[in-house]
Amino acid sequence: MTIARYGAALALLCGFGFLSPLRADECPNRGQLDDAYCDANKDLVADVPAKTRDPSVIVFAYTPVEDPAVYENSFKPFTTYLSQCTGKRVVYYPVQSNSAEIEAMRSGRLTVAGFSTGPLGFAVNMAGAIPFAAKGTEKGAEGYNLIVVVKASSPYRTLADLKGKRVAHTAPSSNSGNLAPKALFPEQGLKPGEDYKLIYSGGHDKSALGVGTGDYDAAPVASDVFYRMVARGTIKGDDYRVIYTSEKFPTSGFAYAHDLKPELAEKLKQCFYDFRFPPDMVKDFEGDDRFAPITYLKDWAIVRKVAEESGTPYNKVAYEREAAREAEAARKKAAGAPKP
Numbered sequence: 001m002t003i004a005r006y007g008a009a010l011a012l013l014c015g016f017g018f019l020s021p022l023r024a025d026e027c028p029n030r031g032q033l034d035d036a037y038c039d040a041n042k043d044l045v046a047d048v049p050a051k052t053r054d055p056s057v058i059v060f061a062y063t064p065v066e067d068p069a070v071y072e073n074s075f076k077p078f079t080t081y082l083s084q085c086t087g088k089r090v091v092y093y094p095v096q097s098n099s100a101e102i103e104a105m106r107s108g109r110l111t112v113a114g115f116s117t118g119p120l121g122f123a124v125n126m127a128g129a130i131p132f133a134a135k136g137t138e139k140g141a142e143g144y145n146l147i148v149v150v151k152a153s154s155p156y157r158t159l160a161d162l163k164g165k166r167v168a169h170t171a172p173s174s175n176s177g178n179l180a181p182k183a184l185f186p187e188q189g190l191k192p193g194e195d196y197k198l199i200y201s202g203g204h205d206k207s208a209l210g211v212g213t214g215d216y217d218a219a220p221v222a223s224d225v226f227y228r229m230v231a232r233g234t235i236k237g238d239d240y241r242v243i244y245t246s247e248k249f250p251t252s253g254f255a256y257a258h259d260l261k262p263e264l265a266e267k268l269k270q271c272f273y274d275f276r277f278p279p280d281m282v283k284d285f286e287g288d289d290r291f292a293p294i295t296y297l298k299d300w301a302i303v304r305k306v307a308e309e310s311g312t313p314y315n316k317v318a319y320e321r322e323a324a325r326e327a328e329a330a331r332k333k334a335a336g337a338p339k340p
Contacts, residue, residue, distance in 0.1 A: 032315055036106075037128045037258065044297050046128040046258035053108075054261040058086060058268075061093040061101055061113040063252050065204050065225055068094035074284040078275060085271035086264075097330065098173055099323035102127045105257060112256040112268055117144075117222075117303055118175035120253045121314035122322070124296055129255035130265070131300070133272045135285055136292035141299065143248035144224040146176035146184070149211055152241045156218060159244050160189035165217035167192070168201040168210055172312065173322045175249060175303055176222040177204055182310035184246055202329060205229060212239055220244075224251060228286060250299050254291065269293075 027038035037046035060079055062071045072092045083090040093110065095101040098119040104110045106127035115123045115131075123129035134141040150156045156165070169192070170177025178200075182192050192198060199216065201207040207219035208226055212235055223245070230237040256268050272291040282289050294300075304314070312318050 032125045032313070033128075034126050034316060043295070045124055045130050048262060048265075049259050052259050052261045054264050055111055056088060058082065058088050058090045058111045059093050059104075059109060060090055061095045061104065061110055063101065063114050063116040063119070064095050064097060065116055065222070065252075067205075068096065074281060077278050077281055081275055082268075082271055085274070086267055097326045098122070098171065099319075099326045102129075102319075103323075105129050105255075108257070108259075110257065111260065112254065114252045114254045116174065116252050117249055117300075118177075118179055118307070119173045120255065120296075120300065121304060121307060122173060122319045123255060125314045126316065126319050128258035130258050131253040131255040131294055131296045132269050133254040133291040134251055134294045134299070135288040135290075137287065137289055141292040141294050142251055142288055144176070144222050144251050145248060146180045146220055146244075146246035147223045147226060147242045148181075148218055148220050148244040149208060149226065149240045149242055150218045151211060151214070152239055154217065154241070156241075157243055158188070159185055161243075162190055162218050163195040165196055166199060166215070167196045168199045168207040168216040168219040170201055170204050170207055170219075170221070171322070172200070172325060173318075174204075175306060176246075177207065177220060179310040179312055180246060180249070180306050181220045182312075183306045188244065200325075200329075205234070208235055208240075212236075218243070224286060228284070231283070231286065249303060250294065253294060253296075253300070 028040050029042055030037070031039050031044060033039055033046055039045065040047055062075060072094060075092065079090045079092055093104065095104060098116060101113060101115065102119065102123050105113060105123055115129065120131060124131065136142045148159065156162060169181065172178055185192055201210055201219070204221045204225040207216065207221050208229055210216040211219050229235045254272065256265055273293065275291060277285065277289045307313055
């Protein structure tokens with residue numbers, strides 16, 4: 001089944017259509033949330049609405065930072081377990097872009113999903129996603145660094161060396177691939193968009209591969225994605241040099257739809273927290289062996305700060321701009337694809 005037909009089937013199965021917004025006088029506090037949601041308790045995420053749902057099928061997705069098929073296989077042990085734990089059928093939904101994943105959550109097609117660090121803010125504000133878990137260990141949720149990679153054979157040693165060079169960012173909503181560089185690079189003597197023209201590759205894997213092939217001179221990428229590519233043999237670590245490493249950021253966050261029946265939401269959380277990764281998953285996720293509890297209010301504070309300081313707050317205007325960019329990129333890719 002094609003992804004388009006698969007998505008259409010899920011839409012019919014899980015209920016398609018945007019949520020009706022609350023009247024302004026019905027919501028004492030909304031913050032940065034879309035008009036469809038309310039945040040009366042001021043925890044920065046959507047409150048449980050009066051009308052909730054208990055879908056017979058749990059639709060699960062994971063951030064498209066790499067080929068969705070890679071993660072479908074990686075998460076297979078977990079989705080099998082989740083079905084047993086909840087007593088419901090679990091379907092993996094291979095989303096192709098951040099905006100597609102967010103719209104799927106907003107329209108009711110996704111039950112629970114893992115969102116990349118940056119786009120999670122849009123998922124919370126525009127789609128009512130409720131973050132509750134992140135991959136981690138017994139010590140808690142793991143993080144990742146923004147790293148800048150160049151070819152090992154290149155002369156570049158510092159960020160300042162990249163002035164006037166070809167530097168690939170991933171996507172406008174990406175934390176490590178775009179927002180953090182805009183906020184952090186200037187203090188290192190490099191201003192994105194001024195000292196070099198922004199080139200959007202479309203993904204962390206594409207950026208890393210592009211540096212390896214010489215399409216780009218450098219690229220800011222998420223350390224976990226980069227080292228996972230090295231571990232899989234997709235790229236050779238010796239071909240690259242890391243010239244910058246940031247402080248730790250939280251890794252991708254898992255969130256459920258705000259309008260789930262509270263009993264189902266609690267069941268999902270407990271299933272996530274009780275699961276222990278089998279050896280293959282531990283290898284795929286670089287030593288992470290479980291899902292650790294998180295909250296958007298506390299654990300994403302640094303990400304929200306970077307978003308604000310980089311001039312890309314998690315509001316509707318910024319989201320619509322990013323969604324339009326992704327749609328245009330998809331259109332160009334489809335137009336350039338060979339005819340069957």
